[in-house]
Amino acid sequence: MLHATVTASQKRIAFRAGLSSGSLQRAPGAFNPLSAKLIEQQGFEGVYVSGAVLSAELGLPDIGLTTITEVAGRSQQIARVTALPALVDADTGFGEPMNAARTVQLLEDAGVAGLHLEDQVNPKRCGHLDGKDVVERDVAVRRIKAAVAARRDPDFVIAARTDAAGVHGLDDAIDRAKAYVDAGADLIFPEAMRTPSDFERIRAAVDVPILANMTEFGKSELIDARTLDSLGVNLVIYPVTGLRLAMKAVEDGLRVIADDGTQESLLDRMQHRRDLYELLDYSDYNEFDENIFNFRV
Ligand SMILES: C[C@](O)(C(=O)O)[C@H](CC(=O)O)C(=O)O
Numbered sequence: 001m002l003h004a005t006v007t008a009s010q011k012r013i014a015f016r017a018g019l020s021s022g023s024l025q026r027a028p029g030a031f032n033p034l035s036a037k038l039i040e041q042q043g044f045e046g047v048y049v050s051g052a053v054l055s056a057e058l059g060l061p062d063i064g065l066t067t068i069t070e071v072a073g074r075s076q077q078i079a080r081v082t083a084l085p086a087l088v089d090a091d092t093g094f095g096e097p098m099n100a101a102r103t104v105q106l107l108e109d110a111g112v113a114g115l116h117l118e119d120q121v122n123p124k125r126c127g128h129l130d131g132k133d134v135v136e137r138d139v140a141v142r143r144i145k146a147a148v149a150a151r152r153d154p155d156f157v158i159a160a161r162t163d164a165a166g167v168h169g170l171d172d173a174i175d176r177a178k179a180y181v182d183a184g185a186d187l188i189f190p191e192a193m194r195t196p197s198d199f200e201r202i203r204a205a206v207d208v209p210i211l212a213n214m215t216e217f218g219k220s221e222l223i224d225a226r227t228l229d230s231l232g233v234n235l236v237i238y239p240v241t242g243l244r245l246a247m248k249a250v251e252d253g254l255r256v257i258a259d260d261g262t263q264e265s266l267l268d269r270m271q272h273r274r275d276l277y278e279l280l281d282y283s284d285y286n287e288f289d290e291n292i293f294n295f296r297v
């Protein structure tokens with residue numbers, strides 16, 4: 001009720017334990033706090049706060065227009081309603097290495113379990129588009145080092161994402177992944193991997209946990225969870241999946257209302273009022289109120 005009963009520190013410890021458990025952790029993107037509760041209810045191990053979703057929600061493309069204040073605010077809203085650890089997309093860290101350092105502290109304060117910083121130039125692009133570019137490896141290393149040095153909670157996870165595979169090829173992505181691990185990254189996010197064998201090569205190159213981004217309509221083959229697990233992937237994100245499902249359902253539903261003049265035929269495709277209330281722990285609020293208001297004459 002009102003908030004998750006698990007503290008930020010406990011979530012970070014649980015996130016690290018999951019990453020080193022040897023079994024795949026799954027973190028669908030929560031497109032709002034309510035959907036984070038649904039992700040928890042459905043038995044996933046974590047939630048992902050996607051930059052693509054956050055910008056799309058604001059009616060913007062994912063080209064680095066959102067600010068750290070917006071990202072931290074949304075991340076806090078999501079983290080506080082779920083017991084699951086949240087991993088946040090911190091793009092390029094919102095500027096210079098010093099901005100990346102501040103980003104770490106603001107996201108620690110937001111109560112999330114970790115973030116990822118990517119090696120793209122500013123302004124960044126979706127990692128699955130052509131025409132993106134990366135900064136020099138040393139610049140990215142400075143970004144990671146600044147982030148790691150700024151961390152106050154040693155359990156807060158700092159992930160390094162490399163977009164280099166789509167720009168200079170997989171060999172450069174592997175070199176960068178190694179350099180980012182040396183700089184202190186806890187987790188490697190190789191962006192826009194095409195096939196299982198790309199993940200195999202990353203897995204063989206680094207000792208830290210690795211992440212698979214199973215975003216749709218991009219460059220990556222959609223690989224099922226069991227296969228990812230057998231490839232030694234530690235964490236999979238489905239960043240925009242929930243938003244895509246919801247938006248298509250809403251679009252179809254709105255068309256029916258416009259055509260039929262009623263939503264009657266859509267009722268069995270809707271989350272029932274009862275299920276929404278259950279997700280919101282509505283009955284607990286009632287009980288809470290009764291306990292306060294117990295005046296009897
Ligand atoms: C993971 C990602 O960074 C995101 O913001 O969710 C995106 C996802 C997408 O645009 O499909 C990315 O892969 O760049």
Ligand SMILES: [Mg+2]
Nearest residue numbers: 050051052089
């Ligand atoms: Mg992103």
